[in-house]
Amino acid sequence: MIESKDIADYFDATLSNIKPLVRLDFDIHLYFSQNQHMVVLFKKGEIPSAEIIQKYRSKGLNKIWIHKNNFETFKAYSASRTKEGSLLSTLLNSTELGGELKKAAGKEIAKVLLQNATQAKTFQEQQEINKKNFQTIRDILDQTALQAESCISEILKLCDVDPVLTHGINVATYAVVFAMAFGKIVPDLLADIALAGLLHDIGVSQIPISILQTPWQAMDREIFREYAEHVHFSLKLINEFSVSTSERVKLLIDQHHEKFNGSGYPNGYKAFQFNDIAQLLTMADLVDSISNGRWDGKKRTLKDALDVINKLESVTPTPEYFNPEILKAVFYWISHTETSEPLTQVVDTVSSQAKYIKQLS
Ligand SMILES: [Fe+2]
Ligand SMILES: [Fe+2]
Structure with missing residues (x-):
């Protein structure tokens, strides 16, 4: 049923604002001015496929109308997600898609994000890409919003927020991306990884600033001993301020160095x-620390940071930092870009599956 037939009760948007595979929280209408007729194009609760949106657009339809009561909902919907994030959210929330399909799609999304992330030519470009990639995985944190937010808001008040938060965001982002690339797509696990990434270094707020300004490579034994205490402080702060934090989050934080x-x-x-x-969290931490200059004082792109790790690991007879299988897999993904539009394939697969689900319901 149409909420109102009076066009003055609606605001307009365009079909390009509609995100494929995202459940709608509002009705979307078309309006025919000749006969002042309003029809529902998509109903609240529907999940429009990329195919159907494209079909309408190819017919020249563009302007859509949404009831003013839904203005805030629409604003939040428009701001929330990147294309990859929409897809990821659909995957995580779907109870109908099979486990293998979810895994495969998660891997493809991860590889797209990694390949994008390694395209940056400068550190500034890298920061922009990192921010966009965080937008994509933000929904994962929203899954455990209560746990994450009470914890983060309390703890971050204690920190010199900016550097710790930016690093935490990057580590959360890439740890989740690595985990998805390894086929981990269980929402609770990804949420724990993201939360561990955000919070892993909150303990540095308890370390003297002069020590924090020293790059890792330039630390002598005494400075290093003091710096290393931050792991203990991170866990202490979490235990004091967020008693509900899961044991798995604490384990990940405990092992991040x-x-x-x-x-x-x-x-x-x-x-x-x-x-x-x-x-995986440790790899994300080391990559971002080499990229942001914490490691040796020099800022680098993610690609250059990964090259540094590769060199470090190849000069030692036995691997120092990581399981060689993990490192090999990460390098394989970022260097094999031959599938030019893997995400399009994923969208198609999930779209056809979503259509099938709709037919069933
Ligand atoms: Fe750390
Ligand atoms: Fe760190």
Whole structure:
């Protein structure tokens, strides 16, 4: 049923504002001025496919009308997601899509994000891409919004927010991307990884600023010993301010400076004692730390940071930082861009599946 037949009760937008595969929280109408007729194009609750949106656009339809009561809802909908984020959100929320399809689609999205992320030519460009990629995985955090927000808002008040937050955001983003690329698509796990990424370094707020300004490579034993305490402080702050944080988040944070050869800290875990998900968080942390200059004082793009890691690992007879299988896989994804539009294929696959779901319901 149409909310009102009076065009004055509506505002207009265009079909290009409509995101494929995102469930609508409002009705979308067409208006025919000749006979002042209003019809519903998509109903609240529908998930328009890319195909149907394209079909209407190819027929010359563009202007759509939405009831003014839904203005705020529409604003939030328009601002929320990137194309990859919409798709990811659909995947995560879908109870109908099969596990294998979800995994495959998650992997493809991850590879697209990684390939985009390694296209930056300058550090500034890198920062922009990082921000966009975070927008994509933001929905994952929204899945556990209560847990994340109460925790983050309390704890970040204690921090020198900017550097810690930007680094936390990048680590959360790339740890989630790495996890998806390895076929992990369970929302709770991804939310824990994202939260661990955001919070892993909050303990640096308890370390003297002079120590934080020293790049890792320039730290002497004493400075390093003090700096290494931040892992303990991160966990202490979380235990004090966010008692509901899951044990898995704490485990990931506890291990974010461990190394595959056992020379990391604080526990010196070795090889398979080193949790395989924590290794992904650690890789994201090292990549961003090499990129943002924390490692040796020099800022780099993500691609250059990954090259540094590759060189570090290739000069030692046994791998220092990571399980070689993990590193090999990451390099394979970023260097194999032969599938020019993998995301389009994913959209098509999920679209046809979504259509099938709609027919069933
Ligand atoms: Fe750290
Ligand atoms: Fe870090």
